[in-house]
Amino acid sequence: MAIANLLQAHLHLFNSDNGVVLDLACGQGQNGLALHQSGIDVLFADIKQAPLSALQDQHKILKEQLWQADFESKQNTDRLQLAQLTLQGVIVFRYLHRPLFDHIKQAVKSGGIVIYETFTLENRQFGRPHRTDFLLKENELKTIFKDWEILFYFEGIKRNPDRAIAQIVCKKP
Numbered sequence: 001m002a003i004a005n006l007l008q009a010h011l012h013l014f015n016s017d018n019g020v021v022l023d024l025a026c027g028q029g030q031n032g033l034a035l036h037q038s039g040i041d042v043l044f045a046d047i048k049q050a051p052l053s054a055l056q057d058q059h060k061i062l063k064e065q066l067w068q069a070d071f072e073s074k075q076n077t078d079r080l081q082l083a084q085l086t087l088q089g090v091i092v093f094r095y096l097h098r099p100l101f102d103h104i105k106q107a108v109k110s111g112g113i114v115i116y117e118t119f120t121l122e123n124r125q126f127g128r129p130h131r132t133d134f135l136l137k138e139n140e141l142k143t144i145f146k147d148w149e150i151l152f153y154f155e156g157i158k159r160n161p162d163r164a165i166a167q168i169v170c171k172k173p
Contacts (some may be wrong), residue, residue, distance in 0.1 A: 001032055002030065003033075003034040003094070004030075004093050004117060005013075005032055005103070005122040006030050006093075006115060006117050006119070006152075006169070007034060007035075007075050007091060007093075007115055008034070009152075010101070010113075010115055010152065010169050011034065011035070011038060011152070013089070013115075013151075013169070013171075014035060014038070014040050014088060014113065015040070015088065016038070016039040016040050016041075018086040018088040018112075019086065019109070019126075020040065020041045020042065020043050020087050020088060021035055021036070021041070021042050021043070021087060021088055021089040021091060021144060022042055022043045022046050022082075022087050022089070022091070023040060023042055023043070023044050023045065023091050024071075024089045024090055024091070024092045024095075024100075024104070024105070025046055025047075025071075025092060025094075025095035025096075025097065026045060026051070026052075026055075027046060027051055028043045028051050029044050029046075029051060029052075029054075029055045029059070029061075030055070031091055031093060032044050032047055032091070033055075035091075036059075036061070036113065036173070037044060039115050041065075042061075042065060043065055043066075043067055043085075043087075044061065044065060044066050044067065044068070045067040045068075045069045045071075046067075046068065047068065047069065047070050047071075047072075048068075049068050050133065052066040053066055054069075057081050060086060061161055065069050065109075068103050069081075069082075070120045071097055071100055071120070072097050072099075078098065079100060079103050080103075082100070082103045082104070082107050083102075083103040083106045083107055086107070086109050087107050087108050087109065087112060088108075088109065088112050088113070089108060089112050089113040089115070090108055090112075090113075090115075090116075091113060091114075091115045091116075092104075092114075092115070092116045092117070092118070093117050093118070093120040093121070094114075094117070094118055095118060096118045096119070096133070096134050096135070096136065098133075101144050105148075105172070107143075108109070108172045109172070110132040110171060110173065111137045111171065112125065112171070112172045113149070113169065113170070113171055113172075114145065114168070114170050114172070115149075116141060116166075116167070116168050117133050117165055117166070117168075118134075118136060118141075118165065118166065119134065119136065119163065119164060119166075120135055120136045120137070120138070120164045120165060120166050121135045121137060121138070121163055121164075122156075122157070122164030123135060123163055123164040123165070125164070126161075126162045126163055126164065136166045139155065139157070140166070141153075141166040141167075142155070142162050142166075142168065145168055145170045147173070148171060148172055148173060149170060149171040149172075149173065150168060150169075150170045151169045151170060151171060152168065152169040153166075153167065153168050154166070154167040155167070
């Protein structure tokens with residue numbers, strides 16, 4: 001499993017002495033594992049238990065570092081818990097649930113980093129996802145973090161594989 005290029009290019013922004021980084025909607029956890037292998041404390045969060053169990057079994061990730069969370073639940077329990085965390089950063093790849101943005105921004109401490117990459121509306125030409133709920137509008141990601149220091153921003157087409165994405169690396173004031 002390959003680490004996302006965006007994270008690889010900005011891995012240096014995280015510090016092993018600065019607290020926990022949340023790998024939100026981590027899936028198989030390859031991005032969080034890259035941080036973990038660099039000595040950074042990571043909290044792996046996903047709705048599915050199976051990949052979290054695999055992280056524990058195959059990579060010896062401690063149970064305390066695994067969070068089975070349903071951030072889209074009507075009860076809001078996990079979203080509220082997220083907002084109460086104090087994190088050095090959050091990384092998110094290929095996931096979009098707009099109600100989470102305020103909680104993510106609240107959970108990151110001053111000077112902390114958010115690295116976010118997901119699909120834009122233009123991605124429909126390449127395939128899934130198709131639903132507007134799962135696709136960013138033009139400049140939406142930049143607008144969400146307009147009050148943060150934007151260290152890197154890209155929005156457009158990437159090749160191999162073809163996809164339309166928005167990427168941001170930003171620092172909380």
